[in-house]
Amino acid sequence: MDLINAIIVLLNYTVIPALTYGSQLALGAIFVTLIYGILRFANFATGDMMSFGTMFAVLLTYYFQSLGISFGILPTALLTIPFAIFMMILYMLTIDKFVFSYYRVKKSPPVQLAMVSVGVMFVTQAIIRIIIGPSDRRFLDGEKFILKATEFKEMTGLNEGLTLKSTQAITIVVTIIVVSIMFWFLNKTKTGTSMRAYSDNEDLALLSGIDPKKVVLITWVIAGILATIGGILYGLDKSYRPFVYFNNMLPIFAAAIVGGIGNPYGAFLGGYVIAFAEIFLTYAYKRFFIYLLPESLEPNSLIQLLSTDYKFAISFSILVIVLLFRPSGIFEGKKI
Amino acid sequence: MKRYSNVIAAYSIMIILIILVGVFQSWSIALTILNYCLISAVMTMGANIQWGYAGLINFGIMGYTALGGLAVVLVSVAPVGEAWKLGGLNMLACLGIIAGMILSIRQVLKKIEKSKKRNYLVAAIIVIGVLLLRFISAPAIESIESVEPAKTGFLGGLGMPVLFSWIVGGIFAGGLAYIVGKIALGLRADYLAIATLLIAEIIVSIIKHEEWLARGVKNVIGLKRPAPYEIDLQTSPWFINLVEKFHSSKLKLISSISERQDVLKQLVIDASSVYVKLCFAGLFLTVVIILLIITQKALYSPWGRKMRAIRDNEEAASAMGKNVVKEHLLIFILGSAVVGIAGAMMVTNDGLFTPGSYRPMRYTFVIWVMVIVGGTGNNFGAILGGFVVWFLWVQAAPMALFFINLLTAHLPETNEIKIHLINSAPYFRFLLIGIGLLVIMRYRPRGILPEKIIKQ
């Protein structure tokens, strides 16, 4: 019984939150990796682009709510996803046309494109703050919990309750759907294969008749979908605040590099590596051990490896270690 | 002389702009802007040493700035005796343990060949060291932080003159750059950018959360100054006399004595703030000039030529027997040290150390915009970039407000769009800086004052 209680504690406070957070990071990391692999630059506007898409979801959610439209027990924000994605892609393509394409055609070094993306980051932040402001916004509605701790306790008779927030379930389910469709597209369709070919060997792809403009367009479309959905899921689960989204760029980069930048499978897994590391290393295991150890050995400290203040620092340290020992990422295999 | 004509023109415009602020807004504001321009110029020079001389991307400016700021606290604040008594010994022991860890790891790396065994040994040293550190430091930290938590709760500093901390700030930042450089300089350019960005976050989060060190997010206020305090000036007879003389013609026009006294009092208050800022400006200008002379000398020395050769063609340079890695490390340390000095200058100028305010946007990316806008590889350009961008950064909001009012003049005061726009005026600075960067990168990719090709 104690063992089950201990496992429930772990599930509740580490595994489920880590899976949720990991999914959100994974979507962002695949976005980073696609841009890096195909358009060949580190996009420092990543967090703010995710924020841009989410902003439309927030505004449309408020609008829908004012019209009385709801999605039943599910959050209204899910209804807004297609519109938000559309706006996001429109914005990305505009930026690409007026900013990035010039440097791509000129074949500028990646560093220059990265610097240009810093400019895009500033502009995007400005637009977001001018439109929606810098404050914290919640836009979650519908049923908040799928499983409440008290219900779980009643059901099972255990001491520990398991909670499953609807946002957690939605995040994990939506991520699985989106990522599966994306991998199917990249691997099984002609266009997807041509994108991977372009990423692998641009010159040969051109010689084979692949149209670079089409590849770039589709890359931005996929990027827009991933960025918007990743941003909305994060915002539903926590809350929407532009500054936080900017900062999220950092663990997202960490996830993409840990997974081997340019490799979408790696980025996907990298998201979970970062999330689990952050949560497992900063969780206070006291309650877990109380169930497992005999009373005499019960811990009196929190048994926390690192204070939660260092959450970000953990992912960055992992990143530094990976960069040092395996700059190509910890996952071998297919790359885009 | 003609070679410098655009340099002179650009700087004249900048100075005129600051004077205009003085005339139209206030001299105190103008001097605040000038001081920050000078600090930004030092930061930009540091970043320019790395990017302009050697093509190294350091997105960790924020970390070095924060370390420079930390130096001010650790050098100038008086030591907290009680805290030292309670936990000082343990913390010193921790320092010893860290040194021991580093030495033993180095020893292991040197003595044992690359193998699984070596990896395990290194890992074991780290794990044991960290556990030992936690065991020794935890009680000490608790007792240190409990000493008058509202006022101190940290070990304090050395109580030395604050100017000394500028040098220490440089040394701190240089030391960190040595470690970071050893780790990350082998990376590809964009990886280096990301790695330095993240390492800077780690540094700041340590400073923020280790309260025994410098109070963390609880901030340290009332730091020492290398300039007089306004309050002291306002009561010093020589200063009041000076102000009186300076404004004598204006004061004569006022007949009533009590009224004249009031006006004089106000003038003295204003003048004291201006005087203090002038003192700071003088100090900062001195630093800028010294650094400028050194960097110019370095840039046109054989060493500077070698650096540019490495930057422009790393492979050829290393084929010619230049030790690229060593030179890159050196330049990374030097550039970061300059940024550290600037960080210390800034905290000294503010008189407070607020770790929570270190954010990558303001302390890394804006500095980078300054470097790119000013002119990479050109010290005069870098300084100008610091001035121009900082000026725009500060003045963007009033400028935006002016244009918003102009454009929406026909709308009623209650118009929602108008109100919304007026409320978002502060964010137009991001827009201005971003568009500025994009335009410069597109149409003048080498900056306002580009690097000159020097013919020997």
Next chain:
Amino acid sequence: MAFFEGNKMTAGYGDGPDIITSCSINVSRGEIVAILGPNGAGKSTAMKAMLGLLKLKSGSVSIDGNDISSLSPQDRVKKGISFVPQTRNVFAELTVRENLEIGAFLREDDINKVIEEIYELFPILKEKRSQIVGQLSGGQRQQVALGRALMIRPSVLMLDEPTAGVSPIVMDELFEHIIKVKERNVAIIMVEQNAKQALSISDRGYVLVTGENKFEGSGKELLKDPEVRRSFLGA
């Protein structure tokens, strides 16, 4: 008139000097033509000009009597001209089959039949079809490269130093494959450093010196020509 011709081509890079001047090369279907010459003679440049990777200053390129001088490389691919670059000539991160599929990117019809043909030509590729090309041996990769180029069922195949950096055994195998391709009525042009071996399988050869045609003749003639032997064949 030959099937694929470059007539009096003059070209250079950007505003630089002309690398090839009035250089003419032609090839018929079912024929292998080797372009030889010392380093810097303009061999690769001549080939790039025929591919459209380089703009002609004067002269023309034609296929089957149609002038294609103004077409882009992609459009020339559609005309049936295929190219195997010297380096990075496969998609190393894709599987063998995916490489072939990309080769047929411009084809709208059922490509399975063509893939089967390629498998017949290079049986090893069928065996390794779902392997990542990066994990294959050098010789196998060259077969993938050839296979990818053959996916459009080209009438002209251009090879840029196919044997560079390849072991002698693999080289013999590769030449065998090239001959097999020729037997399918494809016109083949290859730039080669290994003049002797290249001429031994070529029907004709061109020797370029400083961008101009210097010698021209059947493989046997060139191999016998004392001047060619002395200057280029090292004997």
